[in-house]
Amino acid sequence: MRMQNGFPIIVGLLLFIGALCTPFLVGTAVTGTYKEPELKLPANEKNCVESKEFMREQHMQLLNDWRDWALRDGKRIYTNHAGKEFTISLQNTCMKCHNNKADFCDKCHNDAAVTPYCWDCHIQPEGLK
C-alpha cells in the first residue's frame, strides 16, 4: 500500500487509537475486575432519612436543600416521604449513624472522583485520615 507521508500518518493514527483504547488496556491490565465500593453501613440503624434508592441518587440534592433550609430559612425539621421527622443537621443527624467519613462518604466519592465541599465549612469528623 502506497501512502504519502505514511509514517507520520500511521504514528498519529496509532497514538489516537491508543489513547482511545487506554481505558480497555488499563481495565484489563490494572483493574482486572471492577467492584463497586463496599460501604460500612451503620450497625444499629437500618433506615436512612429516605429510601436507599433515593439516597443513592439524590443525597447531594437533599444535603444541599438541608443547608439552604437550615442556614438561610432557619427551618430545622425535615419530614421525609414516609412522614417521619428528622433534625436537619449534617453532623448531628447524618454523621450520627455514618460516623466514619473515610469508610462511608469517601468510598464512593473517590470512586466517582468527586470532591464535595461539605468540609470547607463543617468540621472534619474522625476517621478522615
Place this chain on the structure above:
Amino acid sequence: MNALYSLLFVFLLVLIPLFGVDAAHLRTFFGICIPVTAFIIFLIGFIYKVINWGRSDVPFRIPTTGGQFLSYDPKMFKQNKYDCPQTGAQTFVRMVLEVFAFRSLFRNTAASLHETKDGHVVAYKSSKWLWLFAILFHYSFFIVALRHLRLFLEPIPFFLKGMEFVDGLLQIGTPTMYLTDVCLIAGVVLLLGRRLIDPKINYISYASDYFPLVLILAVALSGIYMRYYAKVDVIAIKDLTMGLVTFNYHVPETIGVSFFIHVFLVSILMAYFPFSKLMHMPGIFLSPTRNLPNDTRAKHHVNPWNDPNIKAHAYADYEKEFGVPMAEAGLPLDNPENGKAPEEEA
C-alpha cells in the same frame, strides 16, 4: 428547513431509547450492545477514512498562504513565516497554531456595505465571532469528554480530580455546576444561531451542517439533565462502564432511563462521526493546504511516480532530432546547423 429536519430527527432519536428502555426493557441492548457497536464503527470508520486519505496522491505543494513569501530582499519585504511557511519547522508552528488556537478562524474578515453621502462603500473588518464560538465549543467539549474518563478508569488518575475541582470552581448547586457544561452549551447554541441568523451562512447550510450541531446539543443537554435534574446512581453507572472496559458486561437495575438516552445519543454521534463533517478532527492534520511548506520556488519538485526509464528530453536534443523537418517547414532554429540534412553534411 434543513435545521428543522435535523431537530426532528434528533427528537426521534431520543424517543428510541425512551421507549426501548422504559417500555420494552431492552436495558442490555441500549446499555451495552449499542455503545459497543457504535465504538467499533467509530474506530473502523475512522481508521478507514484516515488511511484512505493518506493513500491519495499529493503531487504538488498546494498550501493556502496569507502573507509575504520569502522574497529576494528579505529585509525590505519581510517574510510572513507562519502564513507563508517555507520550511518544515515554520509549517509545524503554523499547524500547531491552527490545531490549538484555530488561527485561520482568527484571521476571518467580514465584508459589509456602508452607506455614505458618496454612495455605498464596501468595508472589510476582522470578525472574531466564529473563532470565539469555535474555541469555546471545542475546548469545552474536549474537557467534558476527558472528564468522563472517571467512569472508565480505576484507579482514577490524579489530574481528573484536579480538573473536576477547577471545572466546578464556582460551587453552584449539587452536583457542582461545571463551567465547561455551560461553555459547551453556549458554544453550540452560538454556532447554531450563527447558521440560523446570518442569511449568508444560512443559505449555504445543509442538514449535514445542522444535524451534528443539534445532535451534540442533545448529547450535552441529556447529560446535563441526567446530572443536575433527573439524577442517577453514579456508582451503578460506573459499574456498567467499568464492565465495558474490562469486558465483563452487565447492566445494574438501578440505572435510570436518562442515562440510556444520553448513551444512545453519544453512540449515534460516534457511529455518525466517521461519515460526517466531524472528520475535520483528523482532517485538519491531513490538509495539504495547511500542512505543506510553500517551497515550490525553492526546491525542485520531482514527481514521485515518474517512470525512471523516461529520460528528460531538452529542447536542444529535440532540435537535433527534428531539425531537418523543422527547417523544411520553415520553423526558426536555435542552431541552423541542425537544419542541414545528414547527406549534405557528408
